Amino acid sequence: MQGIHNAEARIAIRGESDVARAIVQARRMSQAAAFQTVDQSRIATTVSELARNILKYAGQGEVILRGCVGATRRGMEIIAEDSGPGIADTDSALSDHYSSGGTLGLGLPGVQRMMDEFALESEPGAGTRVTVRKWL
Amino acid sequence: MSPLDLAARPAEKPLTAAQMLKLYQLETADLENIQSFGESVVPRLDDYVTRFYDWMETQPEFEQFFSDTEKLDRVQRQQLVYWQEFFAAKVDEEYLDKRRVVGEAHARIGLPLQVYLAAMNVSMKLITGNLYKSGLSPDQYATSIHSVSKLMHMDCAIVVQTFSARVNRIMAEQNDALMEMSTPVTSIWDGILLLPIVGIIDSSRGQDIMNAMLAKISKTRARVAILDISGVAVVDTAVANHLIKITKATRLMGCETTISGISPAIAQTIVELGIDVGDIQTTATLRDALVYAFRATGVEIRQAP
Amino acid sequence: MNNEAGADSIPVQLMRGCLVASIQVDLTEQVLKRFRQELLERIGSARVHGVVLDVSGVDVMDSADFETLKTTMSMASVMGASPVIVGLKPGIVSALVDLDVDTRGVRAALNLDDALEWLGAAESSTATADPAVIRDTHARHP
Ligand SMILES: Nc1ncnc2c1ncn2[C@@H]1O[C@H](COP(=O)(O)OP(=O)(O)O)[C@@H](O)[C@H]1O
Ligand SMILES: [Mg+2]
Numbered sequence: 001m002q003g004i005h006n007a008e009a010r011i012a013i014r015g016e017s018d019v020a021r022a023i024v025q026a027r028r029m030s031q032a033a034a035f036q037t038v039d040q041s042r043i044a045t046t047v048s049e050l051a052r053n054i055l056k057y058a059g060q061g062e063v064i065l066r067g068c069v070g071a072t073r074r075g076m077e078i079i080a081e082d083s084g085p086g087i088a089d090t091d092s093a094l095s096d097h098y099s100s101g102g103t104l105g106l107g108l109p110g111v112q113r114m115m116d117e118f119a120l121e122s123e124p125g126a127g128t129r130v131t132v133r134k135w136l
Numbered sequence: 137m138s139p140l141d142l143a144a145r146p147a148e149k150p151l152t153a154a155q156m157l158k159l160y161q162l163e164t165a166d167l168e169n170i171q172s173f174g175e176s177v178v179p180r181l182d183d184y185v186t187r188f189y190d191w192m193e194t195q196p197e198f199e200q201f202f203s204d205t206e207k208l209d210r211v212q213r214q215q216l217v218y219w220q221e222f223f224a225a226k227v228d229e230e231y232l233d234k235r236r237v238v239g240e241a242h243a244r245i246g247l248p249l250q251v252y253l254a255a256m257n258v259s260m261k262l263i264t265g266n267l268y269k270s271g272l273s274p275d276q277y278a279t280s281i282h283s284v285s286k287l288m289h290m291d292c293a294i295v296v297q298t299f300s301a302r303v304n305r306i307m308a309e310q311n312d313a314l315m316e317m318s319t320p321v322t323s324i325w326d327g328i329l330l331l332p333i334v335g336i337i338d339s340s341r342g343q344d345i346m347n348a349m350l351a352k353i354s355k356t357r358a359r360v361a362i363l364d365i366s367g368v369a370v371v372d373t374a375v376a377n378h379l380i381k382i383t384k385a386t387r388l389m390g391c392e393t394t395i396s397g398i399s400p401a402i403a404q405t406i407v408e409l410g411i412d413v414g415d416i417q418t419t420a421t422l423r424d425a426l427v428y429a430f431r432a433t434g435v436e437i438r439q440a441p
Numbered sequence: 442m443n444n445e446a447g448a449d450s451i452p453v454q455l456m457r458g459c460l461v462a463s464i465q466v467d468l469t470e471q472v473l474k475r476f477r478q479e480l481l482e483r484i485g486s487a488r489v490h491g492v493v494l495d496v497s498g499v500d501v502m503d504s505a506d507f508e509t510l511k512t513t514m515s516m517a518s519v520m521g522a523s524p525v526i527v528g529l530k531p532g533i534v535s536a537l538v539d540l541d542v543d544t545r546g547v548r549a550a551l552n553l554d555d556a557l558e559w560l561g562a563a564e565s566s567t568a569t570a571d572p573a574v575i576r577d578t579h580a581r582h583p
Contacts, residue, residue, distance in 0.1 A: 007249070007250065016338040016339075016340070017308065019336075019338070020336045020338070020369075021304075021307050021308065023336060023369055023370055024307060024310065024369070025307070027369065037399075037400075037401045038400065038401040038404050038405070040401070041370070041399075041401035041402065041404070041405050042404075042405055042408070044369065044370045045370045045371070045372045045405045045409070048370045048372040048374075048375075049372050049373060052372070052374055096410050102541075103373065103374065103377060104373045104376070104377055104411065106373045106409050106410045106411060107372070107373050107409075109410060110373060110408060110409035110410055110411075113408045113409070113410070114405065114408050114409070343535075346535055346538070347531065347535060350531035350534055350535060351531055353531075353551065354530075354531055354551065357551050357552070357555075359551075359555075381538045381539075384538050384544050385534045385535055385537075385538045387544065387547075387549060388526075388529050388534045388537065388538070388544060388547065388549045389529055389531070389534055389549060389551055390527070390549045390550035390551040390552075390555055390556075391551065
């Protein structure tokens with residue numbers, strides 16, 4: 001049954017229940033991929049942060065979860081993308097306690113700390129895409 | 137940056153037979169090609185089934201899904217019918233419904249989609265290669281294969297869609313169950329409240345939890361509350377913020393809240409997120425929280441001699 | 442109690458060595474400022490070790506009102522009277538928390554009895570002013 005875990009999961013994010021669905025799926029896939037408990041937690045938390053940002057700042061978007069393969073290792077990749085307003089100042093968005101939404105402003109910087117690889121692409125008016133990887 | 141075109145997906149309303157035929161570009165000529173191709177294949181389907189299961193037995197999933205012979209017999213008979221219908225090529229609503237039933241059946245037993253698709257691929261090879269013995273010209277043969285593969289793609293798509301619809305439905309149900317967990321604030325001792333939280337905390341649930349706690353505090357005059365989060369799926373910044381606000385709120389009512397059930401995994405993610413728990417009382421286990429609560433309310437716990 | 446009770450003045454009573462203010466009126470900037478002045482004067486003239494602000498009669502309190510009360514409490518504290526706020530209603534509490542008011546250092550109790558009991562205990566022991574310590578020094582079942 002290894003195969004199904006390699007399969008990619010795409011979760012459209014339109015409401016709170018989609019966020020929950022993405023979290024549950026992330027938990028399952030990371031568990032199936034034999035990540036340690038703490039890494040499962042990091043992955044689920046990352047998905048939660050990114051999906052909630054989509055909901056809060058872009059209204060809707062998509063979270064993609066999939067296995068990934070590096071030169072010497074396997075891991076999991078999470079892509080969160082939306083065609084929302086985008087982020088004008090990505091440096092600020094990545095710094096601790098910056099929030100345009102009156103919340104903690106620790107989501108993106110926290111995700112960056114929890115994951116092994118992190119990329120934020122955003123263009124005002126076009127959308128935002130966050131791509132992260134965690135290696136086994 | 138590449139364009140992030142995430143076109144809104146249409147609502148998942150099943151297409152009609154006419155729409156499906158159009159989508160897969162199956163014209164009357166295609167269906168006729170399939171029928172005449174079938175004339176040579178259908179009489180040899182028994183042979184197909186044998187060869188198919190020779191392949192299937194080499195798959196790791198075989199044991200799990202086709203263990204007993206009775207089940208295997210039934211599945212094989214269904215498979216014969218499946219291909220007979222395929223080569224009858226009468227694509228109407230009934231045909232589509234039957235394909236959906238096939239998808240449901242596979243999904244229900246938990247057969248990986250990947251195995252199903254591989255099986256269809258093998259079937260295609262067997263049917264168009266080994267089974268086909270007839271005097272079509274190479275051109276006619278190529279045209280027929282083309283028509284057969286179009287219908288096959290349509291069939292596969294229906295199964296895949298049924299599969300994912302089912303998976304989504306199940307997940308949605310599980311999530312609803314997670315979200316709708318009630319918030320049973322219990323007075324476990326004079327002056328001590330306990331609320332175990334299980335599942336996923338979204339903002340409306342966070343609000344519910346806070347309201348339930350505050351109402352119970354004012355009713356029971358509790359001075360200590362324990363919020364056990366060992367069953368919470370994730371503690372992200374939003375959840376942490378809710379927990380912080382809840383402890384802040386209960387304090388304003390004179391009730392100190394301890395958050396228990398902080399696992400090593402949660403402790404690490406909370407700190408990596410950069411959350412400042414400030415002076416909130418937190419413990420790893422519910423037991424520690426209880427000891428603290430008893431001490432704070434002046435209850436002495438002693439081991440019976 | 443010799444309090445020349447105007448329409449919107451706040452009665453302050455002396456109980457067990459503490460001043461207890463029962464706030465039952467609609468909160469306005471003006472009412473709160475006048476109350477602060479009177480309260481601090483009372484602290485100055487009576488020897489009290491605690492001040493209780495009883496807001497159980499208040500149905501509406503915005504963050505500015507809360508900040509003003511908080512400042513009054515800090516001032517009382519500077520004058521040597523430990524301040525406790527009691528009777529905040531659940532609805533007010535959840536609104537204040539939603540508004541993200543800073544509650545650090547604010548000592549609260551559910552009702553007047555609890556507050557006086559705590560102030561009495563705090564007086565007899567030399568308890569610190571850390572709210573987290575409230576529970577430890579506040580044994581109901583000695
Ligand atoms: N998907 C997104 N679309 C637009 N802006 C975003 C998105 N995600 C994050 N941001 C911006 O980045 C800021 C920081 O995000 P984050 O670190 O998650 O903190 P918070 O969500 O608490 O504000 C947000 O306040 C918002 O301005
Ligand atoms: Mg965020």
